[in-house]
Amino acid sequence: MPETLVACKSCENPISKKASACPSCGRRRRGEGTVALQIIVLLVLIALLVWFFIEVFANVAQSQSVTGLGTLAGVSISATL
Secondary structure: OOOOEEEOOOOOOEEEOOOOEOOOOOOEOOOHHHHHHHHHHHHHHHHHHHHHHHHHHHHHHHHHHHHOOEEEOOEEEOOOO
């Protein structure tokens, strides 16, 4: 079965799809694994950002409920424990 060849993006010479780099110019081919790894890293970063914002807003809400600060019709209300 003949090997499938593709053109190198740098030098346009034919290279095997299985090759990790072009034998003529040395440019590395982007493999399927690197795309999957990039997606995983992106998802982890999004999850960390969501977690961070949830923690920040939870702490803000908790600190406001503990101090009891608020306004009612322009009148400042504060309570101490």
